[in-house]
Amino acid sequence: MKKAKSVSGEPASENEVIQNGRRTAVRNGVIDRWMRKEVLPIYDAIAARRSNAVSANEAWARIAAHIGSGKRSGG
Structure with missing residues (x-):
């Protein structure tokens, strides 16, 4: 399967897709x-x-406190 995908040019795995993108x-x-x-x-x-x-x-403690307070921004 992997060899067939290699020959077709199709990435063999998600990791290969990520590496190619990087x-x-x-x-x-x-x-x-x-x-x-x-x-x-x-x-x-x-x-x-x-x-x-x-x-x-x-920072994470402040975020958690903000979320826990029920405050929402926006309209």
Whole structure:
């Protein structure tokens, strides 16, 4: 089955599909652009105001508390 899919050009597994997508994204510069446009500005903002930053555990605790309070945003 795997050999037949290989010959046909069809991916042999979900993992192969993910790997192919990742390789394509790297080759096309998608990940590099995402890092420069979205990730690094957020990192820079956090680094500039470290006193506002919280740990991941604290962030999840705040999210859980917000969800537990029944508050909903939007209209």
